[in-house]
Amino acid sequence: MRIRISYQKMLSLRFTSALDMQRIWERSIRRASYKITYSQGYHPQPKIQLGLPLPLGFISEDEKVDVWLENDIDKELIKTNLELNIPEGLEINQIEKIDPSSKPLVTLIKISEYAVRFWDDNNKVNLNHSISDLLQEKEIIRIKRNNKPYDLRPLILDLHQMEAKDDFNIFMALKSEQNQMGRADEVMFALGYELDAFLIKRLLSY
Amino acid sequence: MIFKTQQEIFDLIDRDLITIQKPGRYIGGEFNQVKKDWSLTSFHVALAFPDIYDIGFPNLGIAALYNIINSRSDALAERVFAPWFDMESLLRKKKVPLFSLESKIPISHFDLIGFSIPYETLYTNVLNMLDLSKIPLHSETRQSDDPIIIAGGHSTFNPEPMHAFIDAFVIGEGESVINDIIDCLISRKELSRNEKVQALGEIPGIYVPDSEHSTLYTDDPKNSLLPPMVTKRFHKKIDSPIKNLLVPNISVVHDRIAIEIMRGCSRGCRFCQAGMIMRPVRELSHDNIINAIKESVEKTGISEISLLSLSTSDHSQISEILHSVNQLSDDYQIDFSLPSLRIETFDENLMNSMQSKRKGNFTIAPEAGSEARRSAINKPIPFQDILETVEQICLKGWNNIKLYFMIGFPGETDADIEGIIDLCREINTIGKKILKGRFKLHVSINTLIPKAHTPYQWATLARKETVEAKYQILKDGLKPLKIKVNYPDYNLIQLEALLSRGDRKISDVIFTAWKNGAKFDAWREGFSADIWQNSIRENKISLESYLYEKRDINQQLPWDFVNTGVDKSFLKKEFLKSREGKTTPGCFQKCSACGIMQNLQIDCSKARIGDI
Numbered sequence: 148m149r150i151r152i153s154y155q156k157m158l159s160l161r162f163t164s165a166l167d168m169q170r171i172w173e174r175s176i177r178r179a180s181y182k183i184t185y186s187q188g189y190h191p192q193p194k195i196q197l198g199l200p201l202p203l204g205f206i207s208e209d210e211k212v213d214v215w216l217e218n219d220i221d222k223e224l225i226k227t228n229l230e231l232n233i234p235e236g237l238e239i240n241q242i243e244k245i246d247p248s249s250k251p252l253v254t255l256i257k258i259s260e261y262a263v264r265f266w267d268d269n270n271k272v273n274l275n276h277s278i279s280d281l282l283q284e285k286e287i288i289r290i291k292r293n294n295k296p297y298d299l300r301p302l303i304l305d306l307h308q309m310e311a312k313d314d315f316n317i318f319m320a321l322k323s324e325q326n327q328m329g330r331a332d333e334v335m336f337a338l339g340y341e342l343d344a345f346l347i348k349r350l351l352s353y
Numbered sequence: 354m355i356f357k358t359q360q361e362i363f364d365l366i367d368r369d370l371i372t373i374q375k376p377g378r379y380i381g382g383e384f385n386q387v388k389k390d391w392s393l394t395s396f397h398v399a400l401a402f403p404d405i406y407d408i409g410f411p412n413l414g415i416a417a418l419y420n421i422i423n424s425r426s427d428a429l430a431e432r433v434f435a436p437w438f439d440m441e442s443l444l445r446k447k448k449v450p451l452f453s454l455e456s457k458i459p460i461s462h463f464d465l466i467g468f469s470i471p472y473e474t475l476y477t478n479v480l481n482m483l484d485l486s487k488i489p490l491h492s493e494t495r496q497s498d499d500p501i502i503i504a505g506g507h508s509t510f511n512p513e514p515m516h517a518f519i520d521a522f523v524i525g526e527g528e529s530v531i532n533d534i535i536d537c538l539i540s541r542k543e544l545s546r547n548e549k550v551q552a553l554g555e556i557p558g559i560y561v562p563d564s565e566h567s568t569l570y571t572d573d574p575k576n577s578l579l580p581p582m583v584t585k586r587f588h589k590k591i592d593s594p595i596k597n598l599l600v601p602n603i604s605v606v607h608d609r610i611a612i613e614i615m616r617g618c619s620r621g622c623r624f625c626q627a628g629m630i631m632r633p634v635r636e637l638s639h640d641n642i643i644n645a646i647k648e649s650v651e652k653t654g655i656s657e658i659s660l661l662s663l664s665t666s667d668h669s670q671i672s673e674i675l676h677s678v679n680q681l682s683d684d685y686q687i688d689f690s691l692p693s694l695r696i697e698t699f700d701e702n703l704m705n706s707m708q709s710k711r712k713g714n715f716t717i718a719p720e721a722g723s724e725a726r727r728s729a730i731n732k733p734i735p736f737q738d739i740l741e742t743v744e745q746i747c748l749k750g751w752n753n754i755k756l757y758f759m760i761g762f763p764g765e766t767d768a769d770i771e772g773i774i775d776l777c778r779e780i781n782t783i784g785k786k787i788l789k790g791r792f793k794l795h796v797s798i799n800t801l802i803p804k805a806h807t808p809y810q811w812a813t814l815a816r817k818e819t820v821e822a823k824y825q826i827l828k829d830g831l832k833p834l835k836i837k838v839n840y841p842d843y844n845l846i847q848l849e850a851l852l853s854r855g856d857r858k859i860s861d862v863i864f865t866a867w868k869n870g871a872k873f874d875a876w877r878e879g880f881s882a883d884i885w886q887n888s889i890r891e892n893k894i895s896l897e898s899y900l901y902e903k904r905d906i907n908q909q910l911p912w913d914f915v916n917t918g919v920d921k922s923f924l925k926k927e928f929l930k931s932r933e934g935k936t937t938p939g940c941f942q943k944c945s946a947c948g949i950m951q952n953l954q955i956d957c958s959k960a961r962i963g964d965i
């Protein structure tokens with residue numbers, strides 16, 4: 148059976164990479180004593196498919212992972228057992244049973260929404276102004292990790308200052324398709340902030 | 354928050370960690386981590402490993418102490434590792450002290466800091482961690498509120514090079530003595546720091562350096578200044594193995610369950626320090642091993658298991674163990690690996706029981722290139738046997754073979770070096786014939802470091818010109834094979850030899866080197882030959898006399914006051930037999946009276962199977 152786990156990733160797992168999350172889920176499920184289905188072939192691997200990767204340092208309210216299990220088990224029972232076996236920093240929102248042949252998670256997602264908070268209140272000064280300046284730009288050229296320049300502007304669907312909730316006071320919606328992936332930290336850099344100035348939380352992907 | 358300085362630590366974690374490499378190294382939070390209430394616990398121990406988290410996390414010594422201390426109601430243990438270069442810069446720039454993974458408490462607030470130092474190239478990192486904790490480096494300059502600094506691990510079997518920085522050394526197996534240390538310090542809570550340290554010195558197996566004794570190399574055979582004898586502490590019986598039940602949140606080396614199935618080794622290879630200092634052999638029984646595997650898998654969810662020991666195939670129940678592990682692996686969806694197999698005991702039966710497993714690397718350590726030299730070092734494996742084993746393992750489907758060799762043995766000739774080339778060539782031919790292009794051979798060439806407490810402690814280190822000439826013969830000879838060969842930097846070999854064979858004076862060399870920037874000496878990113886050479890010069894140390902001059906076999910050595918249980922006279926006999934190319938049988942073939950039985954009051958054949 149294939150299940151989809153929706154979960155929150157919080158501060159204490161902020162520095163665990165997307166790749167490491169694969170292993171964390173595998174081990175959590177094994178601790179809960181469920182048998183994971185293995186892929187066929189010369190090097191069988193446990194069948195676990197992560198959704199949209201969450202960049203290192205981000206936290207999230209809405210992450211998803213698909214897991215194939217050998218046996219058919221009640222999803223609420225899985226949730227109860229799994230909650231006892233996940234590390235600090237994970238919280239399960241819900242578990243659903245899904246059609247084993249449905250499409251991989253990453254192909255389902257088009258848009259992600261983020262909230263950002265500053266560590267230091269001084270950074271909020273002139274925020275509105277710099278956001279509207281940025282949005283007026285025709286193009287925002289940023290450099291990818293592979294040194295290729297790209298235009299960030301069309302990837303920003305929404306960006307505005309919002310009423311602070313737990314100190315998070317910037318909202319943004321970015322394109323999140325496989326070849327058109329807007330990174331929330333890049334938006335913050337374009338606004339002129341350094342990496343040590345803010346914390347990004349993913350709110351939702353759809 | 355318990356201490357005011359913690360606010361800076363929390364800010365650093367929130368804001369700055371994201372700017373450095375692998376920030377997950379510094380925040381703990383692993384599944385099964387033990388985090389006790391600081392204020393409700395009276396005694397606080399920081400377990401320190403002087404290398405990065407990735408390397409130190411799997412360390413079983415730390416895991417054992419962590420479990421023992423945290424199972425006490427009156428004490429807690431938290432972990433700390435050496436920060437990598439980027440984290441060190443960040444800590445220094447922000448003036449934040451080194452802190453523990455669990456409660457994020459500055460190390461200087463702990464009562465006791467226990468360093469685990471398995472090898473000598475970690476010494477400068479110990480100094481660096483003390484400095485980052487704002488603890489005075491020299492024991493004599495520490496104040497009443499500074500923590501007590503202890504150290505243990507294989508390197509401390511010659512404690513003197515670090516004598517200036519460590520208040521008390523643990524000689525032997527830390528699990529056997531840690532409770533005595535904590536009891537001693539708790540019951541003397543009101544005494545002065547110095548009185549506490551002196552009290553530690555009364556515990557068997559603890560060495561507290563003082564200024565009345567010294568361990569300088571001397572020609573006086575009755576060196577009267579040598580400290581009183583300290584006999585190592587050890588577990589007579591290993592009931593249940595050390596389990597590291599913590600599950601890392603980031604990638605680490607050896608990210609698998611490690612079960613130590615046997616401690617000590619019965620072989621007596623003459624270059625091997627572990628084989629001498631870890632006597633007697635103590636096996637964990639089949640039932641205990643299987644229970645430990647089950648418990649570890651259930652509690653960690655980790656699916657890779659490694660059965661550890663110095664010579665795994667020598668375990669008296671190895672067939673039964675592998676049989677049971679094979680059965681378990683289907684039920685539990687686990688994979689297992691067996692490092693350190695001996696050709697003599699790795700037979701077809703064992704190979705078959707590993708048949709279904711994923712085939713990774715297979716390591717063979719002939720050590721020397723000729724049969725004569727292998728006899729001299731007491732690892733007498735016939736040429737033909739090595740080739741037959743290689744053929745068998747290739748037929749069973751292992752693609753990657755690693756070969757370990759050493760050069761620089763006493764009496765070594767060019768023929769021995771040619772022998773290494775011949776062996777590699779033959780093995781490569783066999784592998785290629787069976788596995789074609791899939792076969793890969795890696796060769797590692799180390800140089801003998803004449804370690805303390807081994808029969809070769811009287812041998813000299815091979816000189817740079819000699820080693821480089823031998824490297825050249827090997828490079829020329831191995832070139833046509835197009836295989837990967839490792840040739841370690843001679844400067845690093847020389848440093849390791851100096852630190853492991855050092856006396857009291859070497860503390861100054863370590864200090865000067867650290868002051869001039871030495872750290873992470875075991876890392877390419879860290880080691881600087883220039884810094885060390887300058888420090889050696891500045892402190893007027895003659896490498897000639899420490900490493901290259903022939904030693905009289907009756908001369909006192911700086912570690913002679915450390916009693917490993919093996920008699921010095923046995924080591925002497927072994928050294929002389931090595932010259933004659935004579936072998937000594939393994940302990941369970943025939944006891945050669947190394948002294949362990951009398952000195953440690955133990956019956957080896959009973960200790961082996963835990964019948965004590």
